[in-house]
Amino acid sequence: MSRYPTGIFAVLAGAFVLAACTQPEPRLGETVFVVLPEEDGSVGEISIDDGTNVVVLNQALAAATTNRDGSLRNTSVTDQDVEQIWGSALEAQPLLPRDFILYFERGSDTLTAESVTQFEAVFAEVERRELPEVDVVGHTDTTGAADFNAKLSLERAEKIRELLVSRGIDEGGISAIGRGEVDLLVETADDTAEALNRRVQITVR
Amino acid sequence: MSRFARFAIALTGVVFIGLAAAWPTWADDGAIGHIKKLSGEASVLRAGDTQPAALGEALGEADEVMTGPDGSMGIVFADNTVFSIGPNTHLALEEFAYNPSTLEGSMLADLLSGTLAVKTGDLARGSPEAVRLRTPTAILGVRGTRFLVRVSGGDEGMAQ
Numbered sequence: 001m002s003r004y005p006t007g008i009f010a011v012l013a014g015a016f017v018l019a020a021c022t023q024p025e026p027r028l029g030e031t032v033f034v035v036l037p038e039e040d041g042s043v044g045e046i047s048i049d050d051g052t053n054v055v056v057l058n059q060a061l062a063a064a065t066t067n068r069d070g071s072l073r074n075t076s077v078t079d080q081d082v083e084q085i086w087g088s089a090l091e092a093q094p095l096l097p098r099d100f101i102l103y104f105e106r107g108s109d110t111l112t113a114e115s116v117t118q119f120e121a122v123f124a125e126v127e128r129r130e131l132p133e134v135d136v137v138g139h140t141d142t143t144g145a146a147d148f149n150a151k152l153s154l155e156r157a158e159k160i161r162e163l164l165v166s167r168g169i170d171e172g173g174i175s176a177i178g179r180g181e182v183d184l185l186v187e188t189a190d191d192t193a194e195a196l197n198r199r200v201q202i203t204v205r
Numbered sequence: 206m207s208r209f210a211r212f213a214i215a216l217t218g219v220v221f222i223g224l225a226a227a228w229p230t231w232a233d234d235g236a237i238g239h240i241k242k243l244s245g246e247a248s249v250l251r252a253g254d255t256q257p258a259a260l261g262e263a264l265g266e267a268d269e270v271m272t273g274p275d276g277s278m279g280i281v282f283a284d285n286t287v288f289s290i291g292p293n294t295h296l297a298l299e300e301f302a303y304n305p306s307t308l309e310g311s312m313l314a315d316l317l318s319g320t321l322a323v324k325t326g327d328l329a330r331g332s333p334e335a336v337r338l339r340t341p342t343a344i345l346g347v348r349g350t351r352f353l354v355r356v357s358g359g360d361e362g363m364a365q
Contacts, residue, residue: 030358031340036351044325044350050343057352070342086353089291089320092277094241096324097285131241131261135305150306177305205241205281
């Protein structure tokens with residue numbers, strides 16, 4: 001047999017292998033990550049580590065995908081992609097947790113008039129949900145000792161919890177905790193009075 | 206009704222109650238989240254046993270959830286993180302620790318296959334990298350945002 005058929009075969013095989021290796025990666029590979037904006041338009045951040053590189057996504061519709069070898073690269077995603085790939089998942093989203101912030105008349109346990117309205121809205125929100133859970137979280141500003149504030153905020157939360165229970169919300173479905181100075185609404189220095197921080201937050205989920 | 210029939214019905218009732226008692230459930234203080242929305246074929250794998258998922262079911266660490274071709278599920282966790290799970294999805298809850306008084310804790314889940322939409326809650330606010338998600342080829346650290354993940358193909362193990 002002459003050499004030529006073997007040689008030509010080797011060349012063709014090589015060309016085929018080369019073509020396969022340099023075939024472009026699909027725009028969306030096996031694994032896809034997309035960042036979405038919040039309802040208010042703000043965007044957080046995700047960082048993705050493939051073991052060698054880290055890709056950070058922090059803009060609306062920023063996306064990354066995996067190459068065939070598992071490595072990550074940035075890619076683009078359209079609204080149609082989102083609907084096509086994640087339409088069913090997004091439809092499975094339950095009612096999102098909803099927050100209500102209550103304020104008190106200075107130095108008392110009486111809710112401000114505005115907060116009374118917020119408080120009443122809690123009941124409607126509980127009614128909307130098949131399986132409601134309620135978290136009551138007390139907060140203080142940074143005046144005074146952290147320990148004392150932790151205790152004070154818990155007492156405030158527990159009072160609101162009692163009020164909710166007396167109005168018919170199932171006791172087993174409500175938690176009351178105090179966060180003291182830990183979770184400020186308005187960032188301040190230590191020992192700084194700030195009325196906006198002295199609040200009780202009710203979350204219905 | 207014959208005595209035998211009555212006996213058979215009573216025995217069946219006892220057997221059902223026995224089976225129900227054998228399926229482990231998470232008491233609310235052990236629960237890390239609840240199924241708040243459910244559609245189509247969906248199941249929960251717990252302690253080596255797979256059962257159909259139930260609306261309102263409490264979920265715990267080490268639970269896995271699976272959806273069929275027409276299944277979907279929405280989970281709300283104790284820190285208000287929301288997972289919305291599409292069809293043909295297999296998700297394992299690996300770790301969930303949350304102290305609501307300090308916002309400290311951590312969350313780790315594995316998306317082995319399928320689609321997931323996430324809205325983060327208090328854990329992601331508390332500290333960076335508190336909320337992580339693993340896929341077969343990459344690990345995701347989340348800092349407060351909504352995001353989507355899709356993993357095609359079958360279960361093949363997790364990124365290290």
